[in-house]
Amino acid sequence: xxxxxxxxxxxxxxxxxxxxxxxxxxxxxxxxxxxxxxxxxxxxxxxxxxxxxxxxxxxxxxxxxxxxx
Numbered sequence: 001x002x003x004x005x006x007x008x009x010x011x012x013x014x015x016x017x018x019x020x021x022x023x024x025x026x027x028x029x030x031x032x033x034x035x036x037x038x039x040x041x042x043x044x045x046x047x048x049x050x051x052x053x054x055x056x057x058x059x060x061x062x063x064x065x066x067x068x069x
Contacts, residue, residue, distance in 0.1 A: 043051065 043054070046054075
């Protein structure tokens, strides 16, 4: 076997491993949580009609997700 031939059991190139910047990832997630929290507060202050319309729109999506899990 030469260097140019892959090993018979090889399954392709080795995966690329990228270093994870945990501090940056944590800040990113905290920012998203903060944004979601603000959106939830705004939603809770919305008129009942809008909240009902949003809930009706989300029901099929939630049902679909629950079927997946």
